[in-house]
Amino acid sequence: MYSEKVLKEFRHPKNLGKIHNPDGLGKVGNPVCGDLLWIYIKVGKNKKGQEIIKDIKVKTFGCVAALATSSKLTTMAKGMTLDEALKINKEKIAKELDGLPPQKMHCSVLSMDGLRRAIEDYRNKKAGRIEPSKKQPSRSSCRHRNKKGNGKSN
Amino acid sequence: MKRIYLDHAATTPLDERVLNAMQPFFWQKFGNASSVHSFGTEAREAVEKSRETVAKAINARPEEIYFTSGGTESDNIAILEIAYANRERGKHIVTSKIEHHAVEETCKFLEKDGFMASWLGVDKEGLVDLGEVGNAVTGKTILVSVMHANNEIGTIEPIVEIGKICREKGAFFHTDAVQSVGKEKIDVNKMNIDLLSSSAHKFYGPKGAGFLFVKEGTEIQPLMHGGGHERGLRSGTENVPGIVGLAAALEIAEKEREKENARERILAKKLLKGALGIENSWLNGPAIGPKRLSNNVNLGFDFVEGESMVLMLSDKGIAASTGSACSSKSLEPSHVLRAIGLPHVKCHGSLRFSLGRGTTAKDIDYVLGALPRIVEKLRKISPLRKGVDISEFEEDIEHVHGHEH
Ligand SMILES: Cc1ncc(COP(=O)(O)O)c(C=O)c1O
Ligand code: FES
Numbered sequence: 254m255y256s257e258k259v260l261k262e263f264r265h266p267k268n269l270g271k272i273h274n275p276d277g278l279g280k281v282g283n284p285v286c287g288d289l290l291w292i293y294i295k296v297g298k299n300k301k302g303q304e305i306i307k308d309i310k311v312k313t314f315g316c317v318a319a320l321a322t323s324s325k326l327t328t329m330a331k332g333m334t335l336d337e338a339l340k341i342n343k344e345k346i347a348k349e350l351d352g353l354p355p356q357k358m359h360c361s362v363l364s365m366d367g368l369r370r371a372i373e374d375y376r377n378k379k380a381g382r383i384e385p386s387k388k389q390p391s392r393s394s395c396r397h398r399n400k401k402g403n404g405k406s407n
Numbered sequence: 408m409k410r411i412y413l414d415h416a417a418t419t420p421l422d423e424r425v426l427n428a429m430q431p432f433f434w435q436k437f438g439n440a441s442s443v444h445s446f447g448t449e450a451r452e453a454v455e456k457s458r459e460t461v462a463k464a465i466n467a468r469p470e471e472i473y474f475t476s477g478g479t480e481s482d483n484i485a486i487l488e489i490a491y492a493n494r495e496r497g498k499h500i501v502t503s504k505i506e507h508h509a510v511e512e513t514c515k516f517l518e519k520d521g522f523m524a525s526w527l528g529v530d531k532e533g534l535v536d537l538g539e540v541g542n543a544v545t546g547k548t549i550l551v552s553v554m555h556a557n558n559e560i561g562t563i564e565p566i567v568e569i570g571k572i573c574r575e576k577g578a579f580f581h582t583d584a585v586q587s588v589g590k591e592k593i594d595v596n597k598m599n600i601d602l603l604s605s606s607a608h609k610f611y612g613p614k615g616a617g618f619l620f621v622k623e624g625t626e627i628q629p630l631m632h633g634g635g636h637e638r639g640l641r642s643g644t645e646n647v648p649g650i651v652g653l654a655a656a657l658e659i660a661e662k663e664r665e666k667e668n669a670r671e672r673i674l675a676k677k678l679l680k681g682a683l684g685i686e687n688s689w690l691n692g693p694a695i696g697p698k699r700l701s702n703n704v705n706l707g708f709d710f711v712e713g714e715s716m717v718l719m720l721s722d723k724g725i726a727a728s729t730g731s732a733c734s735s736k737s738l739e740p741s742h743v744l745r746a747i748g749l750p751h752v753k754c755h756g757s758l759r760f761s762l763g764r765g766t767t768a769k770d771i772d773y774v775l776g777a778l779p780r781i782v783e784k785l786r787k788i789s790p791l792r793k794g795v796d797i798s799e800f801e802e803d804i805e806h807v808h809g810h811e812h
Contacts, residue, residue: 263718269788280790282800286738287751288712289800291790312790314755316714316733320788356738 256351259321266320268327270310277378279370285359288315290323292367296335296375303334309371311364318357319364322346326364335372341365410724411770415609415702415763416558416586417728421652422611422764428655429613432648440645441636450647457654464661465603466594467620473637474650477617478585481604482509482552484619484630484641485581489550489602490517492628493579497547501578503527503535503564504746505557509604510583511742514552527553531747532693533562540572548578555603556587559730559743559759560692561703563591570599579625585609585617589660590668590700601625607649611764612656616649663764671762672701674771678760681775682706685782687793691744691757702762705730708782710791712755716781723777730757752797 255263275293282289290313297307309331311323325346330338343361347353353361412420432453438446440454455469462469475481490500502514504526514524525543527535535553544551551573556563566582573580581602584593588603589610595603602625606617621627621640633642676695682688687709693699708716713729720727728734730741731754740754749757760774791797 260718263715264722266788280799282797286732287740287755288733289790289797312788314710314789314791315712316731317718319712319733320715356736359738360733 254354255317255321256353258349258351259318259353262321262324262350263317266324268310268324268331269312269320271312272308272310275310275371277371277373277375279367279372279374281363281367281370283315283319283359283363286316288313288319288360288363290315290319290363290367292327292364292371294368294371294375299334303336305332305334306330306338307332309368311367313364315363316357316360318353318360321350322353322361323364323367325349326361326368330368335375338368339372341368408724409773410726411773412726412765413760413762413770413774414726414728416759416761418608418614419611419763420765421613422656422659424659425612425652425656429648429652432651436647438647440647441634450645453647453651454645457650460654460658461618464593464657465588465620466596468623470638471595471620471623473619473621473640474645474653475617475619475641476615476646477608478507478583478604478606479509480630481606481617481619482507482581482583483513484627485602485604485621486510486513486550486552487517488627488630489579489581489625490522492626493549494522497549498522499525499545499547499549501525501527501540501543501548501551501553503529503553505529505533505559505562505743506552506554507558507583507585510552510554529562529746532698533557533560533743533747534693534698535564535569537565537568537572540569544572544576544578546576548576550579550581552581552583554586555582555584555593556591556700557692557743558586559741560705560747561586561700562692563587563698563700566600567598570601573601574599586700589657590664590702592664595620595622602627607653607656610656610660613649613652616646616653618653667764668701671766674762674766674768675701675704677768678704678762678771678774679706681771682778685779688782691747691749702766704760704762706758706760707749707753708756708758709753709793710756710789711782711785712789713757715785716756716758719781719784720774720777723781725774725777728759728761730759731755752791 272293276296277294279292293310295308299305309327313323346361436449438450440450458469458472570580579601583604585606588605601622603620608614631642636642689707691705713731714734730744732740744754
């Protein structure tokens with residue numbers, strides 16, 4: 254069901270864990286299958302003075318695809334400017350992993366949303382808004398649902 | 408790498424003795440059981456001998472056994488064809504919320520076709536309530552279908568009593584015994600059963616072979632129309648090797664049942680005791696004992712997801728399964744776990760081990776060596792732990808799903 258690359262990423266995940274005192278934190282829940290993911294970022298500057306993701310860690314409560322895409326996304330995002338990181342989309346993550354099964358595309362959306370929220374959280378904090386990380390809308394835009402039988406048949 | 412198969416509820420390996428019994432019917436005795444010549448008669452004799460073996464095992468008469476392609480087909484014939492043959496008497500059926508999809512989807516199909524279905528709830532062990540059965544079955548009820556043993560959590564339903572209620576109220580009683588045939592003693596007469604589904608690959612027989620018991624005098628019509636095989640109920644050239652294999656497998660299972668159950672129960676207890684040593688874990692379904700299939704251990708682990716556990720176990724050579732939403736095609740958690748009242752987030756961490764004839768104490772030791780580390784590893788990377796408040800995600804992870812019935 255999964256590509257070799259997904260399995261490899263799952264077996265040897267990168268950047269899993271937590272950053273103490275992160276600059277940005279994105280917490281998301283997955284409305285498709287009910288999984289959860291927290292992304293932590295530390296922001297630094299590159300030589301040009303642009304803000305970049307200096308460090309990134311992720312905690313995931315989810316399936317093989319969720320863990321693999323979390324790991325992949327964080328490796329892709331590390332070192333990118335915040336604006337570049339915001340441009341990562343689910344197709345790009347899936348491509349890096351040689352594709353995902355169709356019903357598992359939403360798992361990559363979850364990690365992307367987590368990253369977006371983390372960046373948003375950082376920017377909000379910087380702009381001086383009060384407790385921005387607390388109450389974020391946690392919905393992912395991906396709400397496709399399949400109402401057929403649950404496929405577990407034995 | 409050493410591989411340990413603990414998914415016998417999904418399917419079992421073919422017993423070598425069964426293979427030997429089947430083999431001649433693939434090529435030496437390959438005749439069509441409907442043919443008049445000697446090739447046909449030797450096939451016919453094998454089919455009828457198999458029918459007698461099966462009938463004897465469940466205390467039925469040979470004329471009451473119909474060979475099919477397996478559990479799914481038997482469930483479909485039983486439910487659809489009782490419903491259509493008896494629709495003049497009433498259009499109401501009763502079933503439970505924890506049936507296998509072969510029953511669940513068939514009943515839902517009937518609902519779309521103008522029948523009314525009542526879905527019996529279950530308690531936290533997965534048992535239907537007899538009082539609720541009694542209330543649900545009315546004069547308009549033509550069929551009650553409640554499984555004998557549940558495939559996910561191993562609960563054994565009180566089918567004797569359910570059958571009795573059906574007899575009293577004049578409804579036909581069907582039971583999906585796919586998980587229990589060969590493991591639990593079945594006596595269709597004593598148990599008040601009118602129809603019973605079974606599948607050979609769950610008791611060390613071949614895949615694609617099963618049977619349906621239909622009590623003499625039950626009004627039923629065929630699903631498959633054609634050459635009138637199986638006394639008109641199930642047309643199609645008989646799968647002779649499959650039928651021979653089914654009967655051979657059932658005969659062996661019946662002979663070894665009690666000894667093997669006792670052996671598996673000891674191993675199941677060992678597995679359970681060891682696994683519950685892991686913090687924040689629990690057993691889904693009834694305690695190990697008479698209300699539970701002896702080979703089923705369905706565990707739950709907080710804060711981790713089942714598909715990830717299954718793959719990590721598989722990397723260690725261990726085959727298990729899960730009711731997590733993430734590992735189902737529809738991304739819904741197991742309807743059985745939901746029905747016993749488990750919240751969505753806890754269904755995620757379910758892990759089913761189903762033991763079998765090949766399982767040894769050493770295998771269980773090996774699993775108990777690997778499992779704690781896997782759970783720990785996944786917990787380390789999970790955002791959840793004791794005390795983490797996920798109420799802000801409640802809407803996302805709990806209410807979006809939820810079963811319709
Ligand atoms: C309880 C139950 N009913 C029905 C089936 C379907 O049987 P089959 O695979 O023979 O179609 C299964 C297993 O898959 C089962 O466990
Ligand atoms: S996280 Fe649930 S399906 Fe991937």
